[in-house]
Each structure stands twice: as C-alpha cells, then as structure tokens.
Amino acid sequence: MQFARLGPVDQEIPVAIDHDGQVYDLRPITTDVSGAFLASDPVGRVRHARDAGDLRLVEDAEGLRRGAPVARPGKVVCIGLNYRDHAAETGAEIPTEPIVFMKDPMTVIGPDDEVLIPRGSTKTDWEIELAVVIGTTARYCESEDDAATHIAGYAIANDVSEREFQLERGGTWDKGKSCETFNPLGPWLVTPESLADAGLDPTALRLRLTVNGEVRQDGTTADMIFRPAEVVRYLSQFMVLYPGDVISTGTPAGVALAGNAPYLQPGDVVELTAEGLGSQRQTVGAA
Numbered sequence: 001m002q003f004a005r006l007g008p009v010d011q012e013i014p015v016a017i018d019h020d021g022q023v024y025d026l027r028p029i030t031t032d033v034s035g036a037f038l039a040s041d042p043v044g045r046v047r048h049a050r051d052a053g054d055l056r057l058v059e060d061a062e063g064l065r066r067g068a069p070v071a072r073p074g075k076v077v078c079i080g081l082n083y084r085d086h087a088a089e090t091g092a093e094i095p096t097e098p099i100v101f102m103k104d105p106m107t108v109i110g111p112d113d114e115v116l117i118p119r120g121s122t123k124t125d126w127e128i129e130l131a132v133v134i135g136t137t138a139r140y141c142e143s144e145d146d147a148a149t150h151i152a153g154y155a156i157a158n159d160v161s162e163r164e165f166q167l168e169r170g171g172t173w174d175k176g177k178s179c180e181t182f183n184p185l186g187p188w189l190v191t192p193e194s195l196a197d198a199g200l201d202p203t204a205l206r207l208r209l210t211v212n213g214e215v216r217q218d219g220t221t222a223d224m225i226f227r228p229a230e231v232v233r234y235l236s237q238f239m240v241l242y243p244g245d246v247i248s249t250g251t252p253a254g255v256a257l258a259g260n261a262p263y264l265q266p267g268d269v270v271e272l273t274a275e276g277l278g279s280q281r282q283t284v285g286a287a
Contacts, residue, residue, distance in 0.1 A: 001043050002188040003033045003153070005067040006058065009110075012067040015058055016046045017188065019197070023061040028054050032071040033189065035244025038135045038152040043191060067110040069155055069189040070133055073246045076103040076183060077239075078129075078159060079231055080173065082250025083223045089258040098226050098234050103159070103248070104178035111186035111280035115160055116287040117266060118179045123163035124264045124284075127251035128209040128217050128272045130202060131157035132228050133189055138241040147233035150241065153189040154202055154228075156274045157248045158209075158282065160184070163257050180287060185246065187278045200276040202228050207252055209272045216261055219252025226250075 001019075003026075005012035014026040014033045029049050030037040049055050058064075080099035081087045087094055109115075117124045135152025160183065166176025195202060202221060209217040226234065228249055235241060256263045264270070264284050272280040 001046065001194050002190050004069045004188050005033055006061060006064040008065060023058040024050060024055040025058050033069060034071045035242060039243040065110060066112055066187040068108050068185040069187065070244055070246065073105045073108060073244050074242050076105050076246045077235060078103050078248040079250045082225050083219065083252045084225060085219065085223055085253035086251055089253045094225060098231055101173040103183060107178055107181065107183035108185050109181050109183065111184050112282060113184060114285045115282045116181045116285050117264060118162055118287050121162050125161045125163050125256045126209055126270055127159040127161060127255055128207045129157045129159050129248040129251050130205060130221050130228065131155045131185060132232060132247040132249060134241045134243055134245040136243060138232060138236040141233040141236040144229040144233055147236065148229040150232060151192060153191045154195060154277060155186055155189050156272055156277050156280055158184040158272055158280060159248050159251060184280055184282055190277055195276050198276050205275045207274050211268055211270055217252055217254030223252060224250065
C-alpha cells in the first residue's frame with residue numbers, strides 16, 4: 001500500500017493507493033497523512049474501512065497536484081557522506097559513524113513543486129536520496145531489526161543543497177540545506193510490506209537523477225555505508241524519533257560539488273526516479 005496527499009498547497013487530501021492502482025480518499029478515517037495516523041496501524045485501518053465500504057475512490061487523482069506524502073514532519077534528519085562513491089568523489093574519508101545534520105522541516109514540498117535558487121546563490125546542487133519515514137516512536141533501539149519495526153515507509157527525497165552556504169559560510173551544514181523549497185518529497189510513502197511484495201529491498205534500490213535530460217546520478221542503495229535500519233537505530237541513541245519524522249539517508253555520486261557538472265540555474269529541470277518509489281520532476285526558479 002502507498003500513502004499520498006493530493007491537491008493544492010495546504011489543501012491536500014490524504015489518500016491510499018492499493019496494489020491495483022485504485023486511489024481511496026482517506027478523509028473518513030483521518031484528516032491527513034500525519035504522524036498520528038502513521039502511528040495508528042494505518043494499513044489495517046485503511047483495509048478495514050475499504051472492506052466496509054467507507055472509502056470512496058478519487059476518480060480524478062491523476063489530474064491533481066501531488067503534495068509531499070507526509071504532512072509537515074516534526075523534524076528532518078539527514079545523513080551525510082553515506083555512499084562510498086559519493087565520499088570518494090568529494091575527497092572525504094569513509095565515515096566510521098553516520099554524519100548527522102538537521103534540515104528545516106519547512107523545506108518539505110511536493111515532488112513536482114518548483115525549487116527556488118536562493119538570492120546570492122551560485123552553487124545550488126541536487127541530491128537524490130532514499131527517505132525513511134518513522135511510524136512509531138523510537139528510543140534507544142537495540143538492533144536493526146528493532147529499528148525496522150519503527151519504519152512506516154520509504155519515499156524519494158531531493159536534498160537540495162547550496163554548497164557555498166553549506167561549506168564556505170561558517171561551516172554550518174544546516175545553513176546550506178534549509179533554504180526555501182529545498183526538500184521535494186514523494187510522490188508516495190511506500191510501506192515496507194508493499195516494497196517487499198514488489199520484490200524490492202530498501203538496501204538495493206536503484207536511484208537515478210537527471211538535469212535537463214542528462215544523467216547526473218545513477219546509483220544504488222547497496223552502496224550505502226550505513227543501511228536505513230542502522231541509521232534509525234543509530235539516531236535513536238541520540239534523539240527520540242517520532243511518528244512522521246523524515247530521515248534522508250544520503251546520496252550516491254554525481255553531484256555538482258564533485259566538479260563534473262554545472263550547478264543548477266533557473267529554468268533547469270530535475271527529474272528523479274527510484275525503484276518502487278515513483279518519480280519526481282522539478283523546474284528550477286529564482287527566489
């Protein structure tokens with residue numbers, strides 16, 4: 001099962017998409033795809049309501065804007081340099097522990113919304129990432145298996161980054177990561193069971209990003225240094241992870257920072273795809 005939010009900005013309706021592609025309006029059972037909903041056995045609730053005939057189909061779903069699949073998360077936690085090839089292209093050593101930074105949750109936008117280059121920016125970059133969404137509160141997870149039970153699902157994230165702000169303006173990564181529109185998310189939240197039913201594993205998903213039709217990133221989560229469940233386990237030792245929180249787990253090689261491609265400019269089109277998780281398409285504008 002997949003969860004999504006469709007409609008104009010701030011007017012999105014929560015929906016579920018079943019294996020046949022039918023889209024169900026979830027408003028009879030929840031006001032949004034929120035942390036509270038994700039913590040309340042969402043798949044079971046949807047199936048029960050569907051089988052009882054309490055959910056209607058959204059007939060015009062394909063014509064509606066796709067919002068971020070999770071209502072405003074409490075926090076967005078990011079992992080840096082979590083792919084061996086990305087660490088190599090930036091000249092960094094392989095981390096021995098996850099590198100953690102935070103991103104302003106207000107940066108989260110829909111997967112096809114416009115990305116704005118900040119004023120004064122010359123180094124706005126792209127990063128396709130596997131995002132993990134937390135479903136139940138996680139504290140001091142004892143193992144990866146324990147951590148995995150707290151995962152509601154997976155989505156695509158574009159961890160848009162301004163490299164000068166991030167690396168040359170005081171050394172605070174958050175500053176280059178938290179600009180307006182810098183976190184397109186979605187289009188769907190795909191449950192672990194749905195991913196498994198499709199024969200896919202979050203530790204072996206192909207990730208691909210193009211700019212103006214030219215391939216910039218083409219990698220796999222198999223190249224991760226710290227697997228998604230291990231990232232959740234690790235973070236839970238330092239902070240409480242709450243339902244609806246988003247974790248971006250790092251990006252493969254191919255970013256502009258490596259020097260092999262120009263940074264983003266207004267008018268550029270960025271497209272992202274990930275196995276089993278759908279696709280995004282953003283046009284770049286100017287703030």
